[in-house]
Amino acid sequence: MARAAAPPPDVDAVLAELKGLGSEKNRLGMARFGIETGRAFGVSIAMLRPLARRLGRNHDLALALWASGFHEARLLAAFIDEPKKVTPDQMDAWASDFDSWDLCDQVCLKLFVRTPFVDDRIAAWTDDDREFVRRAGFALMAAYAVHGKTVPDARFAAFLPTIERHATDPRNFVKKAVNWALRQIGKRSMRLHAPALSLAERLAASDDRTARWIGRDAVRELSDPVQLERIARRDSSASARR
Template identity: 50%
Template structure:
């Protein structure tokens, strides 16, 4: 994505341009269908993900504009905000404020997979947010962890083994959007390499023994994939 100088302040016209681009791609007729999948938000415009990515590419990296887009409260604008934000400039306070502002899983996951993933504070936030009571803040912890398991090539196994303890600690959370993210993180860690596959399988069996409905679902789904032929074949091919 092309970068603008980080000290450049967006003009009101630039924010207006960004909002005009968003409104031009609005799909109000899609909102009811999106809501059935938990993609909600009072001011949502109904943009498709490809449309939001195109708008982000057009706007380029612009951290101040990202903050202004976030402040609109429009879910689609908040997704684009995550795409144009400068991860290196996101403060801990801004990340916490954005996480507290999540109202749907798609905004949570998209921002975690863009701005938060590349932040130097990503791992710290996983640990902090995993202990939070708010559903979408806690989801953010495990959505971010799931994304780190795929994209953080520099992280060693020890970081993910430590994260498995966070997963085990959250496995009893019955809230749908939390337990699905916990499961996602567990599966992604277990697909990273053979050693982590075994560690994740062991963690899943401990989770299964917790006995709660959420824990049993998380464990059964993860074990089905992590012990399955497809994952095992891919891991063996990497050796």
């Protein structure tokens, strides 16, 4: 006799499980890293991953978890949502809800970068004045540079003026994302390395303190011989596959 299919997961049951996994020690640790903990249970990413695997992809559950407003529920939503069902309106709504760098980055890395709307959202969000929305634009740019394997390098070279335009934004969570995007583009290929390094050197010589920090940090990484060797090796492997 065939076994009956398991009922779909219930959002209240998932929230109860998250609450049970949480701890005050973890909440305090999150706060020390600048993570908003007002609605956090204190569950680590390492504990969320097996739960996400068990739940599987589920767009409706992801929307319900996000709507709950709990930090770890929103992280879990990014892990289980179905990229093909994500819309630009959903992306904008979730980006408007970002209140922590880790939530912003995980959603961009695990979900948004897998949608077909990446270029449009990067353009819209990097020019948005809200701190975490702008961070999302640059976090998505950085994730795209890593995961957009078949995207032409010219697409990423076109992002460099956007990086330069916002390199003077002094807000901590923005400047770190701008720096991240610049470094990831520069490490994508040798063709992108030269223009990215040139921009980094120009920023490093800037009179603006924020631009100088972004540039110097990027120059340090992009000038590292180990990084150059990795980029060259990656280019060689890509050429061999073509």
